Amino acid sequence: MTKSAFQLKVLAGLLLVIAGSASAATYTNVPGGATTGLPFAYFGNAANPSGDSPKVGEVFSLTSAETLSSFSFYALGNVAASLQLNVAQWNPTTIAAGTPLLTTSGSAVETFNSTGGYTTISFDNLGLNLNSGTSYIAYLTSSDPSVTGIQLSRIAKTADTTGFGTAEAHYSTVSNSWVLGPNNGFLNLQYTAITAAVPEPESYALLLAGMGLIGAVVKRRKAKQA
Secondary structure, three states, X not given: OXXXXXXXXXXXXXXXXXXXXXXXXXXXXXOOXXXXXXXXXXXXXXXXXXXXXXXXXXXXXXXXXXXXXXXEEEEEXXXXXXXXXXXXXXXXXXXXXXXXXXXOOOOOEEEEEOOOOEEEEEEOOOOEEEOXXXXXXXXXXXXXXXXXXEEEEEXXXXXXXXXOEEEEEEEEOOOOEEEEOOHHHOEEEOEEEEEEEOXXXXXXXXXXXXXXXXXXXXXXXXXXXX
């Protein structure tokens, strides 16, 4: 390998480090997997045991601007249904969800854990930029009108120790409004969320400068070979 080729590889490696400087963070209140012995929330379009929860979601907020990469809920039993994830801004004063910022077009990846007796409902490659200090809600819907009686696992706490989730909420067809879970809202769905930090403007400047430098090196090599 020539010296110039080696330098080019080193520079390219540095650019990858810069581009990957937005480190990922994982927020989960069930690090060992879903706990199915705890209370649960019913979800479904048709008549179901709770009678009023066609949408069930988790309210959350971030202390810094991040990109939501993945979000997972946990359901009791072996679930196979057409489910979509929606993420909307949440108004804690009026207890209401805004227009969805994201609605997944495909169904979730559903993985059954036969030992734990639960299904992980995962949505990946979301790429949704979220602001710091803003409340959001991630909730499930289904395009299948026959979907009913899906039991989402939830966990009761005085506060969510992850610093991410703030409350479980469900949409009631009785009041035609969103309702927070019991215990003054401190009842969270069991979830796992993966985010990536939004790169600082300085990182973009360094990346552009490095790409320009690589272009200059390549141009110089071609000129020498001509």
